[in-house]
Amino acid sequence: MEFLWHLLMAIGILAGTGVSQGCTPPPGARNLALGRPATQSSMFENKETGKAVAGKAVDGKRDGKWAQGSCSHTQLDTEPWWNVDLGSRQSVSAVIVKNREDECCGERIRGAQIRVGDSLADHGKQNPICGTITDTRPGSVSTICCNGLEGRYVTIVIPGRAEFLTLCEVEVIAQGCALSPGAQNLALGRPATQSSTFENKETGKAVAGKAVDGKRDGKWAQSSCSHTQFDTEPWWNVDLGSRQCVSAVIVKNREDECCGERIRGAQIRVGDSLADNGKHNPICGTITDTRPGSVSTICCNGLEGRYVTIVIPGRAEYLTLCEVEVIAQGCTPPPGARNLALGRPATQSSTFENKETGKAVAEKAVDGKRDGKWAQGSCSHTQFDTEPWWNVDLGSRQSVSAVIVKNREDECCGERIRGAQIHVGDSLADHGKQNPICGTITDTRPGSVSTICCNGLEGRYVTIIIPGRAEYLTLCEVEVIAQGCTPPPGARNLALGRPATQSSTFENKETGKAVAGKAVDGKRDGKWVQGSCSHTQFDTESWWNVDLGSRQSVSVVIVKNREDECCGERIRGAQIRVGDSLADHGKQNPICGTITDSTQGSVSTICCDGMKGRYVTITIPGRAEYLTLCEVEVYGTQLGDTC
Secondary structure, eight states: OHHHHHHHHHHHHHHOSSOOOBOOOOTTOOBTTTTOOEEESOOOEETTTEEOOGGGGGSSOOOOOGGGTOOEEOOSEESOEEEEEEEEEEEEEEEEEEOOOSSSOGGGGTTOEEEEESOOGGGGTTSOEEEEOOOOSTTOEEEEEEEEEEEEEEEEEOTTSEEOOEESEEEEEEOOOOOOTTOOBTTTTOOEEESOOOEETTTEEOOGGGGGSSOOOOOGGGTOOEEOOSEESOEEEEEEEEEEEEEEEEEEOOOSSSOGGGGTTOEEEEESOOGGGGTTSOEEEEOOOOSTTOEEEEEEEEEEEEEEEEEOTTSEEOOEESEEEEEEOOOOOOTTOOBTTTTOOEEESOOOEETTTEEOOGGGGGSSOOOOOGGGTOOEEOOSEESOEEEEEEEEEEEEEEEEEEOOOSSSOGGGGTTOEEEEESOOGGGGTTSOEEEEOOOOSTTOEEEEEEEEEEEEEEEEEOTTSEEOOEESEEEEEEOOOOOOTTOOBTTTTOOEEESOOOEETTTEEOOGGGGGSSOOOOOGGGTOOEEOOSEETOEEEEEEEEEEEEEEEEEEOOOSSSOGGGGTTOEEEEESOOGGGGTTSOEEEEOOOOSTTOEEEEEEEEEEEEEEEEEOTTSEEOOEESEEEEEEOBOTTOO
16 A cells, blocks of 8 residues: 555656656655654644644555644744654655645645754754755645655754644655666675674684675575674675676675674775775765664665775674675666667777678677677677777767667677776777776676666767777677656756846847846747847856756756857857856856757757756856857656666
């Protein structure tokens, strides 16, 4: 029933017209707030429904009708608040709030802030904020993404005014990762070390490698768990062999009656350094579930590194790990994603030839055929070269989402592709080997399809190379997927009609003043004479800015370029920035992408991946230029199946 309700809520969210932020809880997502102790700033009471205590918001009943008596309700307080104690520090994916649904009072919840943290000072109002409720329709269901924000207490507060706070249900969703089918475990069988090794007569030495042996059995007597001595800040480490992009780390806890609680607070760190045994590498999460046999899935969101370290900080403890799986980051190309490599010119270090299949030229890897059988004659193949390479020319600089490589699938030779690197960039020096790397192929199974995430890495050339050894390089298909975002179904254009400003305003007699607001008027017409484009003067680092009104989670920014004969190239290199600062007109806010398509009438879709901020700024850095925008659309993210 819980999953069904989440599904119905997700459908309701997508169907609504007021959605700007959303997370789709994964199937079976756990509600951390259900039945937990709750408090509020005061309590409303009447004869019909009795006391509207704080606990009614976590009673598991989603009925939003006041008469049903299942909603919490404060008095008319200055900055009213409500708080739930989750019992321990948790990693929170989302908070879902059901608003009152009868005719009265839905608008009261406007601007309510969700805060998550470990402090009860000022009733939790100083804890970090993960979002604000903007949908005030009666019965609205607001899903606020917290993206793993950690804390014991979740507080909902209406800041800055006196108001009633009514909550008909609050769900706090545990952070989790939805792993793609067939996701690869990078840690399986890899070399592992730990701070010390526990040993007894029954099970022998509990060496570090037992945590990556592929056995999830959590019973100590089965002798498949690693185990340290009682060390100060015990640690365990696995070497993935090369720098990898990590989606998640899954840790199986000991499941017999003894000792599950020992793993409490264990940190997962991913990085390239072995200094202090990897304890200073970036942290991707903390284990909070200490139940015997628990399986903790810690989201690393593409954090990159060669080493994964698990450490229990700040105390002396035993560290027992019954299995550790390091899941490779993957990319799922969107429906209709464009293959930039199809039919493009390709070259390679040499060409293999035999009587049966002829010359295995480089172009066979971009012929659109995914057949991996060598006898079919559709795979490229080099000679036995030192550091063999293959390269495709995309024709122009492109933003690359992913590179998909199909391996040879007959009985021979799948393992040859091990360690092949994918490089993307604009240089042909040394055949592109010096261009930035976006990933490494680790799956050598016959017929494997490796999807390497490039996350918008830009360049004209994609090079595949096997570094450091002599080898044959065989590629049965290479697909280079264009970077792109599709606004989620029902997503609202957050910029439409919002206040906009720019560095200056161009004016002429025919079209009048080309004010900033013309870029958010809902008209995508790119013809200058139609008078619907914004336009600056010839400014140094010209800029344009829109105020979304409150902090939002931004998925996509779409920019329509001028489409008449004049001036499309002016937009080249324009940067999109999203953040909360107006210092220097928002030019210091984080960047989510750059416009590279300067063809007339182009529509550039820039992925911001849930970047948060109130202001979206478009600026042309490093030169004097006119900035013309014929429409700017800003869409809220649906984080759904991401970590």
